Amino acid sequence: MGDDRAGRIAFLGLGAMGRPMAATLLRAGWPVAVFDVRPAEARAELAALGAEGAASPAAAARGAAAAVVMVRDFAQAGAVLLGPDGALDALAPATLVILMSTVAPADARELGARCADRGLRFLDAPVSGGPGAAEGALSVMLGGPDETVAAARPLLETLGDPAKIWHVGRRAGDGQAMKMINQLMAGVNIVATSEALALAARAGLDPRQAFAIVGESAGSSWMFRDRGPRMLDGQFTPARSVLDIFVKDLGIVNDAADDLGLPLFAAAVAHQVFKLGAAAGLGGEDDAGLIRLYQRLAAGEAGEPRG
Amino acid sequence: MGDDRAGRIAFLGLGAMGRPMAATLLRAGWPVAVFDVRPAEARAELAALGAEGAASPAAAARGAAAAVVMVRDFAQAGAVLLGPDGALDALAPATLVILMSTVAPADARELGARCADRGLRFLDAPVSGGPGAAEGALSVMLGGPDETVAAARPLLETLGDPAKIWHVGRRAGDGQAMKMINQLMAGVNIVATSEALALAARAGLDPRQAFAIVGESAGSSWMFRDRGPRMLDGQFTPARSVLDIFVKDLGIVNDAADDLGLPLFAAAVAHQVFKLGAAAGLGGEDDAGLIRLYQRLAAGEAGEPRG
Structure with a gap:
């Protein structure tokens, strides 16, 4: 794979993140072969941008200069790489495999080892900043050797904001x-x-005023300012990230902390709260919908101010 | 009390917040009589700025145009207002009593009722933004009638940032x-x-790089950016806010949620974590010292990266 964008990219996974990322590559002139387990809708959209649709991960991978994996979780990554018609056996030696899904660190090490067994180069490259997927403005956190990072950089700089491509360690x-x-x-x-915000409403405060005040005070956070307005507006149509994603990601956090012997409390209870949200049927909605869990759990009318 | 700053202010409580606030009033030309239960050190500093030292809350209150309460908690507020030689019985009718300490909403209502019984005007006015205490740049959240807010505004605008004086409700x-x-x-x-940050170190990452990356990502928060550097530097000399303050304040949050029938999870467990920190002897240190709790609780060497 070179700066000339001659080599084809096998892009595996066309979900909420993968689809706009593949489109970003295509618009930047990369040849891309796409695969997704779901019906052809996403592939059709990308075909209009010049993507080659592949019938299996192996078909996308054959002859590719690099494979990008942007599926939902480790199980799906295992399936597209190692399952029937998986990509790994179809890739030429020394080809780059770039895992951009969020999985457990131990699972990324496992996939890295499987790639190494086959003489492939593996780069652990999860992303952050969902809305940047369509504009090539993601941030990317890289675990891998310097040479592998250097080889992947042209592709990474198409997908990510060059100022936010962070090489954080040399290991998968x-x-x-x-x-x-x-x-x-x-x-x-x-x-x-x-x-x-649920407590503000319940305490008889104006939640919008609470949002304005806390948003300019020591209690503010990126998530408060981003998700707060959707919570206030009751706008829970899935945007970039659904609630189930945090069930998975906080599970990864707590499993890793268990392995490392570090007790966590806020992260552990937050994981349970997202699981409560999923159990209440909110898993497929925007994660801002978590506020509905509190509105439902509270005695009395949902979200009704009490004074 | 008028804009002319003719009336004397009784300022009760010269702790980490009260002392710089009283100094701000004095520098702005307000006549101030100060009282604190602790030895004369703080009073001497303020005397140099022109404060009158008072031997009791009642002595500070006699003839005052307004009383400001900036003690640690509700127990101390009760003592300076209602205890032996307390301020309330020494204040002339219709005098303003401004409670700037952080107490439970129910406790503020209780003090408001006691003031009303005596024909005094009460304003519930907790502050945020500790470092702004010395520069008159606090934010202030006001509960009280419009007329009381209007009467207190000249004093509040000396202590607070006028853009961050929020009138949030009409009740104490x-x-x-x-x-x-x-x-x-x-x-x-x-x-x-x-x-x-404890998990980053434990996972073998560079915690300073983790701070830089997360601080520019969706995980960032005001507290992350403010307390993070002190955690990384191991700088836990009490700055403006000690760990014990959050034991109190999160207790207020959870008690209020109990009264309102709203289950909280993150707030409840955070309260317990601060109590663990206090139990571990960290209560009098800067609240950034909470990271030491995790370093101590983890197996192996405190804060030692593990890979």
Whole structure:
């Protein structure tokens, strides 16, 4: 794979993140072969941008200069790489495999080892900043050797903001470890924001005024300012990230902390709260919908101010 | 009390917040009589700025145009207002009593009722933004009638940033309710920041790089950016806010949520974590010292990266 964008990219996974990322590559002139388990809708959209539709991960991978994996979780990554008609056996030696999904650090190490067994180069490269997927403005956290990072950089700089492509460690899994630190903060903050705005309404305050005041005070956070307005407006149509994603990502955080012997409290309870949200049927909605869990759990009318 | 600053202010409580606030009033030309239960050190500093030292709350209150209460908690507020030689019985009818301490909304309502019984005007006015105490740049959340707010405004605009003096409700306790929404977010964020940076070190990442990356990502928060550097530097000399303050403030949050029938999870566990920190002897240190709790609780060497 070179700067000339001659080599084809096998792009595996066309979900809420993968689809706009593949489109970004196509618009920037990369040849891309796409695969997704779901019906052809996403592939049709990308075909209009010049993508080659592939019937299997192996078909997308054959002859590719690099494979990008942007599926939902480790199980799906295993399926597209190692399952029947998986990509790994179809890739030429020394081809780059770039894992951009968020998985556990240990799982990224596992996939890295499987790639190494086959003589492939593996880069652990989870992303953050969903809305930037369509504009090539993601941030990317990289775990892998310097040479692999250098080889992947032209592609990464198409997908990500060059100022936010962070090489955080030389091992597979290091990128995922950094991503999980961000997800710990982000997930806890969505829970705290839900609690704060639900409590404000319940205490008879104007929740919009609470949002304005706390948003300019020491209690503010990126998530408070981003998710708060959607919570106030009751706008829970899935935007970029659904609630179920944090069930997965906080699970990764807490499993890793268990492995490392570090007790976590806020992260552990936040994970349980997202699981409560999923159990209440909110898993497929925008994660700002978590506030509905608190509105429902409270005695009396949902979200009704009490004074 | 008028804009002419003719009336003397009784200022009760010269702790980490009260002392710089009283100094701000004095520098702005307000006549101030100060009282504190502790030895004369703080009073001497303020005397140099022209303060009159008072031997009791009642002595400070006699003839005052307004009384400002900036003690640590409700027990201390009760003592200076209602205890032996308390201020309330020494104030002339219709005098303003401005409670700037953080107490429970219900406790502010209680003090408001005691003031009303005596024909005094009460304003619930907790503050946020500790470092602004010395520069008259606090934010202030007001619960009280419009006329009382108007009467207090010249004094409030000396202590606070005029753009951040928020009138949030007409009842005593409304200011405290808004403050507790901020404290919920702030307290949970200090816990999350401690967990995130402790986990980063434990996972073999460079915690300073984690701070830089998360600080520019969706996991960022005001507390992460403010307390994070002190956690990384191990700088826990009490700055403006000690850990014990959040034991109190998150207790207020959770008690209020109990009264309102709203289950909270992140706020409840954050309260317990601050109590663990206090139990571990960290209560009198800067609240950024909470990270030491995680470093100590983890197996192996405190804060030692593990890879």
